[in-house]
Amino acid sequence: MNKVGTVIAFTMRNKVRSKSFLITTLVLVLLVVVGGNVPYLINKLGGGDKASDVGYVSGSNPEIVQQLQALYAQQEKQQGHPDVNLQVSADEGQLKQMVEDKTLDGYITLQDNPATGFPDVTYHSKNALGSGTSSSLQTMLQQVKTNLLVKDAGLSEEQIRSLLTPVELKNEQVTLGDGSGKTAEEQGTAIGLTYVVVILLFMGVMISGQLIATEITAEKSSRVMEIIVTSVSPLAQMFGKVIGTFVIAILQIAVIVGALVANLNLPHNAEALQGFGIRLDSIDPAMIVIAVVFFLTGFFLYAMLFAAVGSIVSRTEDLGQAVMPITMLTLVGFYVAMFGLTHPDSPLIVVCSYIPFFSPFLMVLRVGLSDPAWWEIALSIGILLASTLLLGWLSAKIYRTGVLMYGKRPSVKELVKAMKAYKV
């Protein structure tokens, strides 16, 4: 146990001291700080607060233009500014020139259409694809049309208002328990949190796994391994290395998450986040606990696989190819989880949430976005724990054998034969 501690300390000291580690952490923190402020920046810089200037030719369909102006004036009263400022001009040529000069964002032309009884409207602007302005115009024109038609139908004010009021549709999740499901706000938060957890696990596993495998192969190829395995049992060395790297990864993640949370909690950001439907205080603590359990077990499952693979490769050049299968496994887990963000109840996700290599990604996702029964979670954790122990034992055996084998990468048959010969 004492020696495991020595290996852990050595692994950590060398990692923390390395320049690459410090620089990576710093860059990630910087990215997170910028990223955490993006919602606020979008709000501040985005076009949302600014009215676009839209021109029209004087004299064409005056009734419609007048109604449109009235609706935008009403909008100005409600939200402080209209989406569109309508400006009149004598002819289309002049409007075109104004768009060219950037005094206008665009202009509309109306073309009578006897078939519908309402003119076809064209919005001309520099950026042809659906801008916010054209969708705003669409909504308003629709309303103008409704108003015009309803006025002719002779309905009362009351009826008109009732007709125009949109249907209320709220989302609420169904749960068996105490009855109150997650509100839309909680769900938004859950999606965000699940996304973060899945990405953290993916990055944690990929970065630390590669690191563990590389270090072990490097020890082997520099032949330090021969001295180390004669000083300490290979098991102690492997676990020391895995745990040491794990602590470092956790430290790194803690610094990054800390930076993220600190930034999100700044007053201006909390408001912006609320605008997106994310509230940090609505995070379910049970979700955090489950996420941590799955993160830990998943991390060790993958880390030990990486260690085993690192031990059978003799040269760093061969490592990339050798870890490919594990990398693929994490990638599959990650992409299935990305798909699951929108379909948390699909059979694929449910089945995969029991498969040990994917369950760390997918059970967390199901807990966050759907509502699995407690036994489902327990079963998934059970399977994951059992396979982590099994693979840990197997990895230790492979490691014990692999560190003494040099030359070309051994086949499975050769490995089993060597295991028998070395009596491990």
Add this chain to the structure above:
Amino acid sequence: MNPLKVESVVKQYGEKTAVNRLSFEVAEGEIYGLLGANGAGKTTTMRMVLGLILPDEGDIRYFGNPYSKEQLSMLGYLPEERGMYPKIKVSDQILYLAQLRGMPRKNAEANLRRWLDKFEVPEYYDKKVEELSKGNQQKIQFIAAVIHEPKIVIMDEAFSGLDPVNVEMLKKTVKELRDGGTSFVFSTHRMEHVEELCRNITIMHKSNPVLQGAIRDIKKKFPQERVLLSADEPIQGLESVPGVTSVVRHEHGWELKVREPEAAQAVLRHALAQGPVRRFELMEPTLNEIFIKTVGERHE
């Protein structure tokens, strides 16, 4: 109780036998030579002694006890393929290795400083290994093997890759440790080192121990058949002395091969009859000759 006793160990890798019924004992303060051509089974033997692999049959005892994890701290190992962490400071890795073998960091630090002073390179304490020359890396490697004051040191190809000055220095150090009671198991291809350092040896050939015992006794078993002769005046007719098989003329004398020691006396009488003899010596066979004879004979 001898520090190390290997009793008829057998190791098989699948169909192939790597070590076949090897036994030897190393006394306290003894350097034991394990000789053999490449692939003879030396490294496998050393790995078994180090507990890296277990023998299929036979027994290895350390001060009378069977192998256990605790014994790792009294074993030191200088592997054939040298290796250190290239990007880590000398002090960091040596102290790490010493700690892994159960020595407290403080003691290890004092030991390391003493060793670096002894090798006259105290400034390496804070250097990275990749900054050192190959020969100096070897010194550090040697320190790594003995930093924790082991009772038994296993040295595979002990002095390879060193210049003559450093070989002398390491040999001197090994002798000092030997006189302090440390036991060594030592393999090399340099027979003159074995003759200088070892009391007992085993020559292995194709997994089998083919020649074992004290170097002195082994040499007695091999006929003395080389004669060195020098005289002031040229001596004629050496070829015609009965029992002489070959004569080679050197700058300052002759080297003769004789069939049996008695023939050497005849050679001396023949020479004295022609004039004064400055030097006459019936040479012991060198270990090199014995090795080549033993291993080479069985090659056919």
